[in-house]
Amino acid sequence: MTGPVPLRLERIEQVAVIGGGSVLDDEFARQLGDLCASLDDDVRVVVLNPEPATWLGFQADVSPGDPFAAFAELAQPTIAVLTGAVRGGGLELALCADIRVAASSAPIGFDPLAGEFPRAGGLQRLTRALGRSRATQLVMLERELDPQTALDWGLVNDIDDNPLGAAMRFAASIAERGxxxxxxxxxxxxxxxxxxxxxxxxxxxxxxxxxxxxxxxxxxxxxxxxxxxxxxxxx
Missing domain, CATH: 1.10.12 (Lyase 2-enoyl-coa Hydratase; Chain  A, domain 2)
Structure with missing residues (x-):
C-alpha cells in the first residue's frame, strides 16, 4: 500500500514552490515547518502547491493550536494554490497564506460542527480575512462557497482554470519588486x-x-x- 506523498521543495529562480504532501496531518505540518526553516533570504516568494487531496484534510487530523505557524509567519509573501475542493483543515492551511488562488470549480468551506470545530487557527484567521459576520455565517451555517462567491467575499484573491499558472504569475510579479x-x-x-x-x-x-x-x-x-x-x- 502506498503511503503519504512527502512534501518537496523546488526553486524556480527566486520563487520557492512547496509541492507534494497528500495527507494533511501532524507529519505534514512538521515537514512544512522544516521546509520553511530551510529557506534563505534569496527566496522572495513562497508558493504552496500540495496535492489536491491535501485541501480536503479533516480538522481532527491536525493537533490543535497553530500547527502551520512556520508557514504563516514566513517573512516572504506566500501564495496558496487551491487546485481542488477545500474543506476543514485544508481551509485552515489555506488561510495561512497571504494570497490564495483557487480553481474555477473548487468549492470552499469548513466541516460541519459536530464533535470538532476549526482548531488549527482557522477561526481566528477566517475572521481576520472576512470579518466577524461572514466568518460566523460560513462556520455556523456550514455554508460551502462556490469559487466566485469566495472571490467576492475576499476569501480567495483569484480564480483560474489553471490556478498554479496564475499563482506563478503573481509570484513572478512580486519577485520583481524590492x-x-x-x-x-x-x-x-x-x-x-x-x-x-x-x-x-x-x-x-x-x-x-x-x-x-x-x-x-x-x-x-x-x-x-x-x-x-x-x-x-x-x-
Missing part, C-alpha cells in the same frame, strides 16, 4: 491588524525609516531617474 520592501509591507499589514491605528501608523513609519538605508531603496531611486528597470539585491 524584496525588503515586500517583506516590510507584509509585516506592516500583519502586525497592524492587531494594533490600534495610531500604533500601527507609527510601526509603519518605523519600517519606512529602516527601508531608507537599504541598497534596494537607492537602486529604486537610481532606476527611476535613469528610466530603467531596477535590479534589486535584497540588501
Amino acid at each position: 524584496p525588503i520592501a515586500a517583506r516590510y509591507a507584509k509585516d506592516a499589514i500583519a502586525q497592524g491588524l492587531d494594533m490600534p491605528l495610531a500604533q500601527a501608523l507609527h510601526y509603519e513609519t518605523e519600517l519606512t525609516i529602516l527601508l531608507q538605508d537599504t541598497a534596494d531603496r537607492a537602486e529604486g531611486v537610481e532606476a527611476f531617474v535613469s528610466k530603467r528597470e531596477p535590479q534589486f539585491s535584497g540588501r
